[in-house]
Amino acid sequence: MLVAALLSGLVLGGTYALVAMGLTLQYGIARIMNLAYGEMIISAAFLAYVMFSTLGLNPVAGLLIAVPTGFALGYVVYGAMMTPLVARARDRASLEIDSILATFGLLFVFQGVMLVTFGANFTSYSYLNDPVTIFGTTLAANRVLALILAVVFGGGLYLLLTRTLWGTALRAVAVNPGAAPLVGIDVNRAARLAFALGSGLAAAGGVVISMYQTFTATSGVVFTMKALIVVIMGGVGNLIGALSAGLILGLVETFVATYIDPGLTLAATYTIFLAVLLWRPAGLFGRLTR
């Protein structure tokens, strides 16, 4: 039972980490607190569902469509909704507040479209729902695949941000947006690309989630909350922080559900969230700025 809990905890945690990395990009670099983030995830989940059930396209191939679509959507949303807010914002704090209000509205647009299109029922599809035996416990193959995909996307993003000049420039904007233009970085363009990249990751997360979970048009909020908790717990804008906090959250939730009571998972989530913030107010890997 221990190994089983550990494995499903890793699957859940990997998904949280994947989803949170996108949000931390959007918040850390573009300074947009995207409350419609969970809806972007669920939209991608529905997209994967439609592609699977009507076109017979398996979700892994579906990623090739969903991720670029998410990226493009993020790029357009930033251009249409955020650029005017950025232009009028006096400082980053006021941009944050404006973006919260704007994306709160966007949340209901996304949700409304999904409710009209798909209704309010629980949706799921059966893909790779075959048992696999790992370390003596059985696990659905789609969960194993979900974990692998989370690792691939997380690793890819990490390499992109640390090993390429372009990625280093994005991190520089997160660290010191005031100084970034001095080395020739167009901060607005970097923010737009980071927002688009974050939306692409939300889409990836949505497809991965749809492979092994049921979802409804209104379950986006849950993912926004979880992603937000992971981002804050790990330290805003910190990729490694999001990764470890995501895994911790997934493991804790699964262990509490397995050994104590499934009804206590949410309580456990907020307990460790509180504990981490009391211990390290800037998050696990965050640094308090002066």
Add this chain to the structure above:
Amino acid sequence: MLEVADLSLHYGRHVALNRVSIRVGKGETVVILGANGAGKSSLLKSIAGLTKPDEGAIVSFDRRVVTGMPAHQVVEAGIALVPEGRGVFGDLTVEENLALGAYARRARADANDSREFVYDLFPKLKERRAQYVNTMSGGEQQMVAIGRALMSKPQLLMLDEPSLGLAPLVVGELFKSLGRIRERGLALLIVEQNVKMSLSIADRGYLAEAGRIGGENTASALMGDAAVQRAFLGAPR
């Protein structure tokens, strides 16, 4: 090479700069002297594109008008600024800071040569290239800031109070390095409170007071100027 004419700037009702005109020739080292609040930093920021000057200003560089250009384009034109407080990327390593210095398109192809020069100029940075910048001393961070600016292959390097908060010994080394940068043929525009040091490496100087340029002369003449001595060098009145 750099021509600034009629540059004014106001923050709300406060006039920071009032029709300032200066010029810096090719390979020339120019220093701007003046008390706090004379508008020296505002002038450098306006040239670098970090703040927008009022209508009517003309900033041209290499016969190209750069007035009102956003900062990231000014860098591409060949002007680099080491801002007051250094503006380094503290959570990144020395190596990453320098690599970003060559982010501008004009600098990318020659990034390796530029890095060689920076490491030669500041051997300490080579030793500490994997270190996070926010764990370094003020003097070392200033080296990172100057090195990063040099990575963009500027023709004009502007420095805003480079010696601020540094120990006297470190300041001496810093100006020695600036001398070597100057020998490379770069033009330097320096705003500095350490008047003696900056005049010693400068060709020319401007006196700034209350948002205006009050005077201009060669560095050696300014060094001997009684008014300058009274105001900045602590000579008896």
